[in-house]
Amino acid sequence: MQAYVNHLLEDIAEGHRPSDYFQESKKKTEEEQLEEELEESEKFVSQEGMMGFSSYCGLKLESFPPKEKLSDSQLAQLTTAFIAMMKSWNLEVAFPDDLPQQRRYDLLMDILVRPVMIFKHGFYCFDFCTGNPDGCELGEYCPCLKSEWYNPEE
Numbered sequence: 001m002q003a004y005v006n007h008l009l010e011d012i013a014e015g016h017r018p019s020d021y022f023q024e025s026k027k028k029t030e031e032e033q034l035e036e037e038l039e040e041s042e043k044f045v046s047q048e049g050m051m052g053f054s055s056y057c058g059l060k061l062e063s064f065p066p067k068e069k070l071s072d073s074q075l076a077q078l079t080t081a082f083i084a085m086m087k088s089w090n091l092e093v094a095f096p097d098d099l100p101q102q103r104r105y106d107l108l109m110d111i112l113v114r115p116v117m118i119f120k121h122g123f124y125c126f127d128f129c130t131g132n133p134d135g136c137e138l139g140e141y142c143p144c145l146k147s148e149w150y151n152p153e154e
Contacts, residue, residue, distance in 0.1 A: 015057035
């Protein structure tokens with residue numbers, strides 16, 4: 001399995017954002033730059049034209065093995081490489097420190113098919129928490145479960 005993991009690590013490295021992805025033919029004025037930033041914000045709010053992350057990085061969900069077939073070390077290798085690749089696309093991930101590797105892997109794989117927006121002027125952070133532990137993707141690892149407002153008797 002490690003040979004296949006090594007192959008996936010190469011594919012993930014190839015999935016980094018190309019250096020010329022946002023390259024423009026002419027320099028923009030300060031006003032044009034501001035207008036572009038505002039348009040980007042409006043596009044994010046409207047969720048218009050958002051595609052799955054797979055369409056940007058070229059990685060396919062079906063290329064990744066089920067988590068049960070991977071060792072903790074292999075899961076760590078893949079999640080670390082995947083997070084680094086996401087950063088090249090101005091996407092961040094915030095996991096609770098105690099979240100197991102298998103859960104991290106599952107959540108990252110879901111990003112491949114989840115609609116995302118690639119920001120030129122900023123970044124987006126997946127924290128997987130809605131602010132309410134009921135139905136939270138993090139389940140028992142939801143940071144809200146540790147908050148004072150959710151457990152006032154503690």
